Amino acid sequence: MQPLHHIISTREYSREMLDEILDMAEKLEPIARGEKTTKIMDGKLLALLFFEPSTRTRMSFETAMLRLGGQIINMGSVEASSIAKGESLADTIRVVSRYADAVVLRHPREGAALMASEFSSSPIINGGDGAGHHPTQTLLDLYTIRRESRLDHLNIALAGDLKYGRTVHSLCYALSRYGAQINLVSPRELELPKRIVDDLKARDIKVHIAHSMEDVIEEVDVLYMTRIQKERFPDPAEFNRVSNSMRITEELIEGCKPNLKIMHPLPRVNEISPAVDKTEHAAYFKQAFYGVPVRMAILCKVLGVDL
Amino acid sequence: MQPLHHIISTREYSREMLDEILDMAEKLEPIARGEKTTKIMDGKLLALLFFEPSTRTRMSFETAMLRLGGQIINMGSVEASSIAKGESLADTIRVVSRYADAVVLRHPREGAALMASEFSSSPIINGGDGAGHHPTQTLLDLYTIRRESRLDHLNIALAGDLKYGRTVHSLCYALSRYGAQINLVSPRELELPKRIVDDLKARDIKVHIAHSMEDVIEEVDVLYMTRIQKERFPDPAEFNRVSNSMRITEELIEGCKPNLKIMHPLPRVNEISPAVDKTEHAAYFKQAFYGVPVRMAILCKVLGVDL
Amino acid sequence: MQPLHHIISTREYSREMLDEILDMAEKLEPIARGEKTTKIMDGKLLALLFFEPSTRTRMSFETAMLRLGGQIINMGSVEASSIAKGESLADTIRVVSRYADAVVLRHPREGAALMASEFSSSPIINGGDGAGHHPTQTLLDLYTIRRESRLDHLNIALAGDLKYGRTVHSLCYALSRYGAQINLVSPRELELPKRIVDDLKARDIKVHIAHSMEDVIEEVDVLYMTRIQKERFPDPAEFNRVSNSMRITEELIEGCKPNLKIMHPLPRVNEISPAVDKTEHAAYFKQAFYGVPVRMAILCKVLGVDL
Known part of the structure; x- marks a missing residue:
């Protein structure tokens, strides 16, 4: 070695x-x-x-x-x-x-x-x-996907703050080594930077840009959630509207794949309802352990x- | 096990x-x-x-x-x-x-x-x-009493803030398993809550309520002192009067049993005079070690x- | 032992x-x-x-x-x-x-x-x-001198704040056991206290008092630099003048002995120019390791x- x-x-x-x-x-x-x-x-x-x-x-x-x-x-x-x-x-x-x-x-x-x-x-x-x-975060994210879902032919949604979140940026590049389909779900203000989208496409990654969790929840194997920070929004009302629309609840995941795994780099504030914790879909505490x-x-x- | x-x-x-x-x-x-x-x-x-x-x-x-x-x-x-x-x-x-x-x-x-x-x-x-x-504190208190004095037929005084001090509350219940006589010495404002006194009596524990250290100092095997916090008293003068009357000094312990052991969960502020530290009665530093x-x-x- | x-x-x-x-x-x-x-x-x-x-x-x-x-x-x-x-x-x-x-x-x-x-x-x-x-600092200073230069017949300059720096005071006494020549370089306001100078002379140590680095830099085996604290000077302009005059730069060490070793207890702020770090003279990071x-x-x- x-x-x-x-x-x-x-x-x-x-x-x-x-x-x-x-x-x-x-x-x-x-x-x-x-x-x-x-x-x-x-x-x-x-x-x-x-x-x-x-x-x-x-x-x-x-x-x-x-x-x-x-x-x-x-x-x-x-x-x-x-x-x-x-x-x-x-x-x-x-x-x-x-x-x-x-x-x-x-x-x-x-x-x-x-x-x-x-x-x-x-x-x-x-x-x-x-x-x-944050390379060790990227590696533990990959490891969690491999252990709890699959790295080959993965269909993943990355959700939340895709503009500033270094975690999702690095994960995108790592996933591109495995040929995943990547769904990007964010408010319009917090979309993944265009240069990263272009990089992914140049690597033959299927990229789907969405603005609603409902659009992607039924198809994906993994839903990777990240926190949206209040400081990104000049208007608190706008932040509240956006963060509520991006929340993972029991209702949201009703029609999901039986093997859907939900990940989050933690700490979460209220991006994921505590009711989701008890479901088989919750992989975020295992992720922390990994x-x-x-x-x-x-x-x-x-x-x-x-x- | x-x-x-x-x-x-x-x-x-x-x-x-x-x-x-x-x-x-x-x-x-x-x-x-x-x-x-x-x-x-x-x-x-x-x-x-x-x-x-x-x-x-x-x-x-x-x-x-x-x-x-x-x-x-x-x-x-x-x-x-x-x-x-x-x-x-x-x-x-x-x-x-x-x-x-x-x-x-x-x-x-x-x-x-x-x-x-x-x-x-x-x-x-x-x-x-x-x-x-604070269960490990209670256990180390019991251990100190067993090592430095005795748990059976113990005559103990608990002194200081008996109203809010969780340490003495838990110790009372633990001592009740061994049939001790418990003397409660506190200012009237900081007496042991009545429900605990009742619990102790229901367990056949002899409880003696006192308001002066002098009343009990000659009889007890162990004197367990706790800190009285200034914040408990609206009037600073009243706090000073009370905390001075509850202080352990060389004079106070003059007529005590030769084997009296003094305990304190620490940190102490001025509940115990430094002059007492050098006597055979001081068990509070051993207690911390236990x-x-x-x-x-x-x-x-x-x-x-x-x- | x-x-x-x-x-x-x-x-x-x-x-x-x-x-x-x-x-x-x-x-x-x-x-x-x-x-x-x-x-x-x-x-x-x-x-x-x-x-x-x-x-x-x-x-x-x-x-x-x-x-x-x-x-x-x-x-x-x-x-x-x-x-x-x-x-x-x-x-x-x-x-x-x-x-x-x-x-x-x-x-x-x-x-x-x-x-x-x-x-x-x-x-x-x-x-x-x-x-x-700070005895372990003194011992590691001595050790550094022995490992990087020599303790016998040492010619050393102590520079910077010699008045308040406990590090140099203790080092002076320790060096006096080995018969060094000690050059003291400081602003007039921060000279080594007279009682220490007298103690050193009483121990047959050659003491040379200087106020400019240039006066000693060509002769010494070791230059021990210490930080001058802004708080020692009522007038900020005076501090700036003094601290600039006491700075170790590449120019200053141009005529030095080939084996000159520069020491500093760290942290340094700007007493030593970063350009000096790469020279063979810089011993301050080794000193920290020692x-x-x-x-x-x-x-x-x-x-x-x-x-």
């Missing part, structure tokens, strides 16, 4: 590379579930540098590393660190990357992970860089640990 | 169940002291979700889990997590309980731990839910680990 | 004691780099009590303890702990020192570590106490663990 030096974006990953990571994640699932234990990361140290709040990404990386037998050091919040004294990100990276064997970086600034990789003595894993990339085996696979790749 | 699925409250625990946990804690004390090492929790992961500040409860759970050979993931402060984005407690629990083998939850809202247990994929341990319960073996026992019960 | 009970200050350490710690650090370097693994701290627990923000000191202690096979408990920020409820430092220490095998304390108040050692059940390691001491093997050595001394 060839180690990946840094994990900045999955944009250029081939289908073979994606499959290799998903295969590793599947092998690691029993360890992620605590059904098997291992020490393959014994003596390895992972540093967490989160310049923004996070629960799922941070805690699932911690879970992944600890269940593999490794250890964690955590910068903690920006307020608890020397960053408050005016240290540059480059200097922080230079120091912390000398302590640990790999560094997970979350930062509000687009491009921060790529920049960090230039100053780092150990591999950087991008844990989300603002409007930029972050653990997928991040385990990423850690193994980055640290050059064979399974 | 039968694992306990969740630890929400000790209210309904039988004497046998209490004794079993205290016996386990006693066996685990050498490990808690670092005199012996073990790996019985190897491969196990404990999640800490503290929605309120805590030093003792959180750090003693960490100590307990790590000294047993397990590992920890910690949500950190609410500000550092996705909670700030408006995620519900139910969703946070659903996600985090899939990462870890057990979850310690501290939350300001009464009933939060019980509610959480309905959404959790792994056992919930209540680390204090506002005015509700949180470690008791929480070890709880973790073993909850995770189904045999000693 | 005789364990050191507490590590409060290196002020009184003999050359033999300093050498012993530096020798241990050198042996531990492969473990610090992750090239070798060990479990010599298996079953040991280190508590971190940081009452002030810190990145390097805290994370390098964590790295040191974890790479030695030990474990960590961390109080977290003051806001996340019971300190907010008004607990005294003495009580916090009494409790936490019963959980762990050793305690690292950082506190803004001078003398806090010494005071804490009086109430602690386990060894206290001073992680910086305000204007007081905190790991040096703190490993300290932990071994304090916990009585033989190599």
Whole structure:
């Protein structure tokens, strides 16, 4: 196995590379579930540098590393660190990357992970860089689709904020490696940027643009929901109208395929009615869990640990 | 040994169940002291979700889990997590309980731990839910009494804020399993709620209500002190009068039994004079330490680990 | 090996004691780099009590303890702990020192570590106490000089804020054990206190007081730079003039010795031009890393663990 030096974006990953990571994640699932234990990361140290709040990404990386037998050091919040004294990100990276064997970086600034990789003595894993990339989210989304539905001949709807949501942008490119049909459901104000639609079409992906959930709900295998943020709308009334029309309720999914799986990167606010949680369609909590085996696979790749 | 699925409250625990946990804690004390090492929790992961500040409860759970050979993931402060984005407690629990083998939850809202247990994929341990319960505190209080004094035929004074203090409420019920004589010493404004007094009497517990420490200090084996909060009193002068009258000083304990043990759940502010710290009567720092073996026992019960 | 009970200050350490710690650090370097693994701290627990923000000191202690096979408990920020409820430092220490095998304390108040050692059940390691001491910084500074330059017949310049910088004060005393020539370069307002200059001279150290970097740059083996804080100057224009004159640039080091090593305790703001980072003279990031093997050595001394 060839180690990946840094994990900045999955944009250029081939289908073979994606499959290799998903295969590793599947092998690691029993360890992620605590059904098997291992020490393959014994003596390895992972540093967490989160310049923004996070629960799922941070805690699932911690879970992944600890269940593999490794250890964690955590910068903690920006307020608890020397960053408050005016240290540059480059200097922080230079120091912390000398302590640990790999560094997970979350930062509000687009491009921060790529920049960090230039100053780092150990591999950087991008844990989300603002409007930029969040490669481990994309990989866990793919993994969830493979585990709960299917990656080949997939018919998927991406719904919600398709304009600003980095999660759906990256997922589109990854799905394009598998030839999916992609339905884009959003308010007109929040459509997927035209350059991404063009990129998908150039890759022979069938793209269907819709503005109502009802238009697509009966056909799709997977419905990937994302949050619409109030701040995107100058008029609160307009936000309310739009967010209500994009909500997933029991009524909406009445005519859906029996195997429909609903996904969401979480946290949700009210995009999905709690009544949906108890149905077989709800895959969003499993999706959050799948972050653990997928991040385990990423850690193994980055640290050059064979399974 | 039968694992306990969740630890929400000790209210309904039988004497046998209490004794079993205290016996386990006693066996685990050498490990808690670092005199012996073990790996019985190897491969196990404990999640800490503290929605309120805590030093003792959180750090003693960490100590307990790590000294047993397990590992920890910690949500950190609410500000550092996705909670700030408006995620519900139910969703946070659903996600985090899939990462870890057990979850310690501290939350300001009464009933939060019980509610959480309905959404959790792994056992919930209540680390204090506002005015509700704090079962591991009750167990460590019982353990301290057993180790430093005696549980049978105990004569105990509970002093301070008996109205709002959840610690003393839970301790009363637990002590009632052992037939203690309970002296209640508080300002009139902060007496133990009548329904609890009635419950105790219905369990054949001798209850003595007093308003002055001097009335009881010569008779008791254990004096359990709690903090009186300034916010309870509309008039600061009244607070000062009351809190001075409830203070434990060297003079107060002059005529006490030679084996009197003084307890306090900490943090203390000025309920106990520092001059008392050096006497053989001070048991409050040992009490804080006993949180470690008791929480070890709880973790073993909850995770189904045999000693 | 005789364990050191507490590590409060290196002020009184003999050359033999300093050498012993530096020798241990050198042996531990492969473990610090992750090239070798060990479990010599298996079953040991280190508590971190940081009452002030810190990145390097805290994370390098964590790295040191974890790479030695030990474990960590961390109080977290003051806001996340019971300190907010008004607990005294003495009580916090009494409790936490019963959980762990050793305690690292950082506190803004001078003398806090010494005071804490009086109430602690386990060894206290001073992680910086305000204007007081920061012994592990002094030891890693010495270690860096030994590894990157030389301790015997050293010609060193200490530059920047020599009046308030506790780092340079402690380093002066430590260097005096090795007979260095010390050049002091600062603005007139921030000269080294006269009592320290007198102490150094009494120890037969050659002291040269200068006010310009150009005066010393060609002669020295090591240039130790520290940050000048804006708050020290009533007049911002005066601060700007001074801090510009004390800056290390590529031009400044043009005529320097080929083996000149530049050190800085970090974080730097703009005392050192980024252009200097790429030169062979820059030792400040290595210096930050050397905190790991040096703190490993300290932990071994304090916990009585033989190599």
